[in-house]
Amino acid sequence: MTDAGPVELTDSELTLVDLADRLLNRGVVLTGEATISVGGVDLVYLGLNLVLTSVETLEGRRTGGR
């Protein structure tokens, strides 16, 4: 087993995480039957606070959601 040491996000990675978080977790969420769908995965918003992970969502659903 190798000691790879801790992994810390670089500045650019952290900025990307910040951006992804804002795109996917923030912004206006319209009430009613607006569908939030990223990467082909349909998520129906029904007036609840729908919390998605950020970069993991962008990467994971992009590759696995089609």
Place this chain on the structure above:
Amino acid sequence: MSSLIAHAVSAARPAPDLAGLRGLPLRAVALEDLLLWATAWPDADRALTRADALRHHEIVAKLCLEETCLPIRFGTWIEGEEAARSRLRADGAALRAALARVRGRRELAAGAPTAAPRRGGRAYLEARRAGLAAADARRRSAEEAALRLRDGLSVEQADARHEICPSDRVALSMSLLVPVERAQALKDAAVRVASGLPGVRAVVSGPWPPYTFVVGR
């Protein structure tokens, strides 16, 4: 009838020469004093990509440069213009209040990464043994960083939001709502504050459109 993928709401018509996602037309659906900006999407295939997310952000950022805008959460689909007007009607009061709140303001972001040990290896085992003590120290450092950033920029409590350790890779995620005419100076000040924070390495970015402050909390 095309579906719409929504980008932002504004109270007046900016005059950007902008296309929507993938070069598709950008539409402005009007209801009274509100405009909903959206890409007219012709296909049944709604598999959005990372490039679409980044283009959504570009559209929102350019609209916000021209006029006060509220970013809409990426990936919001609306079935046509009548449905869009229905949403504007239903949410009109909240949208107008949010526009008033963010008018003339931008969002700065400050984030701090955490050192997440790789799975396996001596560092991971040590971290597991350190366990709660290390996590608690990380939280305290991040909380202190948030307070120093907010106080260092003299931002009102209502205009500062932060999360401590929202994931195992991020110790601090912070947003500050600041006047647009002072955004760059405050960003420079935030960078100076961040450089002196004990126990965290904070990265300041922005100004962004006001993603975090479009709803009250």
